[in-house]
Amino acid sequence: MRVMVLVKATEDSEAGLKPSAELTEMFEAMGRFNEELVNAGILLAGDGLKPSSEGKRVAFDGPGRTVTDGPFAETRELVAGFWIWEVKDMAEAVEWVKRCPNPMPGPSEIEIRPFYELADFGDVVTPELAERENQLRARVSGQ
């Protein structure tokens, strides 16, 4: 299953990254963690996001579109970075997240959200499908 792993923003991340020994250390630890994810074959994508002060929001209301400039107030609900992982189940994703070095200088939170998948849209294997499968099998064995 595919999951998005969201690193939630903190006041530090919203303030923007300033070069420091602590930050370098965190980057190194995160680099090692990313390497582990690659070697386990689960990392599909990932990146960090700039503070919400550089972001914009577009609000929808019927035909209306209202654009708001950042920063946005509700810091804990903002996203500072993300990964996309391919894991067997949520339990595996949770275990991997536990191994992640704390992505922030202070207390922080990481949220895991599964993607919608084909199987979520109903069982596609009908008896008809099984019958067609038999025909395909015949075709394949005929090659």
Place this chain on the structure above:
Amino acid sequence: MTISDLPRTIETIFRIERVRLIASLARMVRDVGLAEELAQDAFVTALSEWPKTGIPANPGAWLNAAARRRAIDLLRRRRMLDRKHAEIGRDLTEEDHSGFEAIEAAMDDEVGDELLSLIFVACHPILTPEARVALTLRLIGGLTTEEIARAYLASEATIAQRIVRAKRTLGKAGLSFEVPRGRERQERLSSVLAVIYLIFNEGYSATSGGTLTRPVLCAEAQRLARILAGLAPEEPEILGLLALVEIQASRLAARIGQDGLPIPLTEQNRGRWDRLLIRRGLLALGRAQTLGGAPGPYVLQAALAACHARAPRAEDTDWARIAGIYDLLRHVMPSPVVDLNRAVAHSMAFGPEAGLRLLDEIDPATLAHYAPLPAARGDFLFRAGRLPEARGQFELAASLSCNERERAYLLARAGACTRRMDEFDRQESP
């Protein structure tokens, strides 16, 4: 965490650690079967210890140390006193006193090498291809015997026996568990790549079972290719295989129609292609090509897949480029099927006559009774306006096809030739 969650958590941790653990133990005891048993024993120990002590800070190192202690006990108990085992025993005893930190450091250094070596062993050419597939899924993929049996529609007993035999064969062969180097590495690597692609293809176009695709096997093959590319990032063919499976898998959702039948590439809804996988595939292909050298079969096949992935619509497909890649592919992967596909690509790029010329170069004996050959010839002839000949080829293809729907499709195309001829006749007679 509630108490009842703990066994599940431990199981998940074990699943994550298992392959590294087996790889490390296999190099130590030079026996994949024993390594797997030792890993399993360490898991059982963790299940009883961790609820009392809590989950250790580095569960991987803990499991490794526990398994190594057990290995020493076992080797001693078996009184393996020949020189080799005595040496292993001494090494182990020393290592055992060095503490978690040392083991952990050693693991970090060696883990890639050990895992790579385990993959090479599981795909060893002394095993039958079926055994390589089963052992790779079991040892590296961590699938249970039951899961493998379900994926291949075999009985559990058959798969279990296949794996037991494979382990025994490897045990008797007395392998070194070193990562092969030089010329041997290339030969062994092609076996590894073939095993992964075999797993992928069984998932992509299942030869048996109730579904046309088995995404579990595709996902497992993709994961194996990703791991391999992580471990050996300088091998263009590994990156080629990775690119190939990522791009092909990007079409999984678009490949099967509402009617349950496979949809040809050119007719698929490209909006349903997985852009993330395409991007990953194109990146891997780009890295393979940057490494240079003459492209091998996987890089070329990935390049073909990439041509389709890059085309926003079927009519945007760069057929001239595809034709050029097939010209190269037939030299590194000679096969009449490649030649047939090459002819199709040339017909799309340079017109039906070009396709017909290339079809004539294929030795008909190599593709006798192969319906796609007359079907392709029929299509070229139809497009060249040679309708009576085209009809004959479609009818021949229909008679060779074992699939009812395909046969109906080919007969419909033969019928279209007849109708087109009748139209011409009517237009010509005043």
